[in-house]
Amino acid sequence: MAHLTRDQILARKIGKGTATLPDGSTVAIRALTRDEVLEAQESGRSLADRDNFIISRGMTDPKLTEEEVAAWAAEADAGDLTSVSDGIAVLSGLKPGAGKESTKSPA
Incomplete structure (x- = not known):
């Protein structure tokens, strides 16, 4: 592994990907920033509200508000939102083994 320079660290971008529903x-997804993860964890929200956030x-893509995600959650199969939430968690390094996946070279 290479030792990163200051400029390389500041140029790093969050991961992007696609979540496949059942x-x-x-849908297009991206990793959460550290600040977003902290906001979700420290907000005192219920588990459902945290997932909507x-x-x-x-x-x-498509971009939805928290209220629109809540409406989707109330009407859709659980697998839809789980697929999206899990994909975001993997990209964000929040799932066990996610760090190993994010360092793999593309095929």
């Missing part, structure tokens, strides 16, 4: 459709911040 029916095969996809994470999805509203991490899903980039």
Whole structure:
């Protein structure tokens, strides 16, 4: 592994990807920033509200507000939101083994 310089550290960007829903459709997602993770953890929100926050911040196309994510959660299969939430967590390094996945070279 290379030793990063100051400029390389400051130029690093958050990861982006795609989450695939159970029916095969996809949405664009990104990793959460450290500040967003801290905001989600320290907010005193319920687990459902925290998940709505994470999805509203991490899903980039289509972009939904927390209220729209909550409405989606109330009507959709649980697998839809779980797929998106899990994808964001992996990109953000919040899942066990996620750090190992993020350092793999693309095929």
